[in-house]
Amino acid sequence: MTPFKLTEELLVEIQQLISEEAHDQLREMLTEFHYADIAEIVNDLEIEEATYLIKQLDSEKTSDALTELDEDVREAILGNLSPKEIAVELEELDTDDAADIIGELPKSIVQEVISEIDDREHAKDIVDLLRYDESTAGGLMAKELVKVNENWNVLTCVKEMRIQAENVTRVHSIYVVDDEDKLKGRLSLKDLLTTSTRANIRDVYINKVDSVNVNEKPEEVAKIMSKYDLEAIPVVDEIGRLVGRITIDDIVDVIREEADKDYQMAAGISQDVDSDDSIWELTRARLPWLILGLFGGAAAAVIMGGFEEMFKAYTILFLFTPLIAAMAGNVGVQSSAIIVQGLANDDIKGSISNRLIKEMLLALLNGFILSILLLLFTWLWKGDLMTSIAISISLIAVIVVAGFIGTFVPLFLDKRGIDPAIATGPFITTSNDIFGILIYFSIAKLILGL
Structure with a gap:
């Protein structure tokens, strides 16, 4: 696969299609583009052009592109969208990304945007995440995960997993909880496939699982995941209930932000700033x-x-x-x-x-x-x-x-x-x-x- 490179010619062509309002040609040209490439294009467009492009493309792609945009560009585009249009974008995102975007919106429209989200369970999860401080594991986690009850048998477990997996982009781990939703361990996919369908999950799950508390600092979460080479880690509340998970892509962002901050401090810059700031x-x-x-x-x-x-x-x-x-x-x-x-x-x-x-x-x-x-x-x-x-x-x-x-x-x-x-x-x-x-x-x- 050849890495995407935004050329002046491509940018001019896209701007021309936008000015001509050539909806079909625009969608056909960009349909195979990765959302990160879409974000790169949007960052280089005028705000009105960027808003038009976002409105024309499938929200399944533009929602992820929004998360990759420069913060100022994203804020300006969202300011040009109606609460319903924002809600449509948020419905396609994992709860952690959706909560981050809602946290950037003016408080005057937050409630209206949430009320426009058709999936009420998704909306409830987003609202739940908003109560956590962004500088904690709770503010970093997503609610999407696959969990099974220790009292289920393997057959019931597989059926429930199929339902839950529809809302999870990547299934890194299968977590085991008790009747009170307290984290008990994790389930090996190999054990699940090689065990009798009548066997109980409590007899096959692995009771050793690394987890973090909702109040843990993101830097500490990064250290734990790095030390144990984890792709995801479950998050529990104060009484041990499973409330979410943090994935490696979120931790990479934390590490990058921390490195940027330390680099600026080492250079004698006391605040988090970008070259485009005033x-x-x-x-x-x-x-x-x-x-x-x-x-x-x-x-x-x-x-x-x-x-x-x-x-x-x-x-x-x-x-x-x-x-x-x-x-x-x-x-x-x-x-x-x-x-x-x-x-x-x-x-x-x-x-x-x-x-x-x-x-x-x-x-x-x-x-x-x-x-x-x-x-x-x-x-x-x-x-x-x-x-x-x-x-x-x-x-x-x-x-x-x-x-x-x-x-x-x-x-x-x-x-x-x-x-x-x-x-x-x-x-x-x-x-x-x-x-x-x-x-x-x-x-x-x-x-x-x-």
């Missing part, structure tokens, strides 16, 4: 860290001012100031990045003190190797052994301190319930610049006897 929104996201960097630079300048007399005697020290600051920042970011990654993957084990000792030893080894190289370079360049020693020893100290800060800060933030990703960006770089310059000149002053 200048004011982008400024608000970036300015706090830029101000921090400004104050950090000012603090470094004040520190350097306190060693003005030493500059006059040893100008070479000034020449190596950028190198010291850069090494401090680089080592700090490296250390914090490793820790943040380990925390995200739940790989950080043991006490903080053991982790700090390990990072300090690593920083000491790296600092020693780098300082030897710097000592040889400076000595050969300037021929001043004492000054070269002072600069090299300062570099070792700066690297060790930077490694300590880069390791301790994200661990400390994580213990306090603060996202440690904040420590991989300008925060670490700025703090290490300040400490690095202070340590550099203090050690040089001590060794050179000034």
Whole structure:
């Protein structure tokens, strides 16, 4: 299968058909397109054109395409649809996707849209999902699943599964519940096919099943599914009743969003923004860290001012100031990045003190190797052994301190319930610049006897 590529020629052709209101040709052209490809086309159309296209195509395809659109584009298109037209789209979606879209609608029309959904059971499930916070497993799950009662026999089980499977896009697992809907285990399809039709499900189901609570954080759900290679995981309420399931496609979205957020934090962007956001929104996201960097630079300048007399005697020290600051920042970011990654993957084990000792030893080894190289370079360049020693020893100290800060800060933030990703960006770089310059000149002053 050749990957879809939206060309300028194709886009112009579609726009031409829309302007001519060539309904049949438009539907014939796009009927074989995947809904993700439809979404890519819609994102590049004017809103009026996009709305027209959505109205012309089968809702079975356009409903999924709506979930793939940029949020602003989707909001604009939905604003051009009537409550009945929105309801028709929602009826084709799984409950989790439908609930997400309803959550984006103006509150003034939400009730009307829900009332227009013909499938009352589907509407009830959507309403049920809306009560969960979107930052929990309950807000992430879908109600569509296949479950069987432990008291059924295999024949009854198969009949019920056929009915339930009609509303489920993919049957990843068959869950077993008791009469109170409490999750008991899962059913192997192989066992179901090889067992007598008169056998009871309670005698063949597997009582070990991984599940998550409705209040679990999506990031924790992602860790569990990743660790156990799960394609889907059941969700239970506070008393253990099966209320939904989370599938791998939802978790991929969570992982991607978390990675985007961490990347922005590491770059010094304090809010979740996109390149298409307004200048004011982008400024608000970036300015706090830029101000921090400004104050950090000012603090470094004040520190350097306190060693003005030493500059006059040893100008070479000034020449190596950028190198010291850069090494401090680089080592700090490296250390914090490793820790943040380990925390995200739940790989950080043991006490903080053991982790700090390990990072300090690593920083000491790296600092020693780098300082030897710097000592040889400076000595050969300037021929001043004492000054070269002072600069090299300062570099070792700066690297060790930077490694300590880069390791301790994200661990400390994580213990306090603060996202440690904040420590991989300008925060670490700025703090290490300040400490690095202070340590550099203090050690040089001590060794050179000034």
